[in-house]
Amino acid sequence: MMAGVSPGFRGRRSGAADAARVPPGQYVTPDFPVLSAGPTPHQPTETWSFEIRGAVGKPMSWTWEQFMALPSERVTADIHCVSKWSKLDTSWTGVSLDTLLDGVDTSAGNVLAFCDGGYTTNLPLDDVRNGKAWVAYEYGDEPLAPEHGGPARLLVPHLYFWKSAKWVRGIELRQDDEPGFWENYGYHNYGDPWKEQRYAGD
């Protein structure tokens, strides 16, 4: 349906400099809202690990200590939540998926991220390669707080933020595209904020 005008509605636009950075239907917030489907897991780093499994020649696994020893990157990115808020210039430290996938031999085209608490989300493998995705463990130079996904979360800023799975424990490489948690509840399978792919069929 074509949008009808809401009489008397003016709205509050972002500044001109920001406008080009805010996808349709989003508003900019200085806050960092929290959305999760269940209680926040509190996973000690002593028993944390990150795995790459599934359609790989040889599954990989890192302990927290090993993970911290990997080359890290500092990333500044705008993030966009499907619940309509966007936050600009967020800064993170983490390990690039390129680093983790280096030397991984696979013919799979899809990724299913899995997490403490049972959350999952699916992404095309191409969307986590070539400088597009990280496993982040610091937010603004501080350890990532549990409610924001600590000890570590996926960071895939070019997609809606539910794809940036909190409490991530690994990725499964898959030939088929297995829908994750919210994707099974009617959210878009891919989730490009610039195409406003919020829900299935968008």
Added chain:
Amino acid sequence: MERTAIRRRLTWQLARVVEGVTETARTTSIVLAAADWQGHLAGQHVDVRLTAEDGYQAQRSYSIASAPEDEHLAITVQRLDDGEVSPYLTALRPGDELELRGPIGGYFVWEERLGGPLLLVAGGAGVVPLRAMLRHHRAIASDVPVRLLYSARTRSDLIYRAELSEYETTITLTDEEPEEWNGRTGRIDSDFLAETAWAPAERPLVYVCGPTGFVEAVADALVALGHGADRVRTERFGPT
């Protein structure tokens, strides 16, 4: 995780305001006639879109306050004086029109097949989707035991107060200790939950909705008391 088969495309539709109900000084329920509405589950939300004359659009999500069985769709909006959308919505008059699409979300919902006992824990405006569950529970005459724990700052912040008194509701006030108050005061913490919630052994199905700090504290306390994390569903309720 169970699956649902909601794959119907969610298109924008026009809804007409039937009435606005003043719930508190800051919250208004907007009752809507949405001709193309396909129904919803208790706990789901709806997206609302406003369009300015120059084409600028703003969208927000609101929990649905009405039961699936109710004649009209309703949302309850908390007005923020400096908000972009809520002052507009709370000033709508009968006959005004609004664009919306939904229903959205499928995890923070209660249906009778999910069973119980059903424990609903609300902080502030987080009571809205839980009220939809209570109304649904009543509409289907469910015999699943249900209980609401509702934390608000003061008496004057209580939404749906008269209606909620018809259910097994425990209200607590965090910022006021009025005389002649027969409810409780103080936050919903571990002791509060140990006293008012079903024991973990009875495996209540718990829905917690409110501001982030509230939800984190209640969900953490429930897990610490021995409730299974898989029995605790949460929704954070952010003001917009």
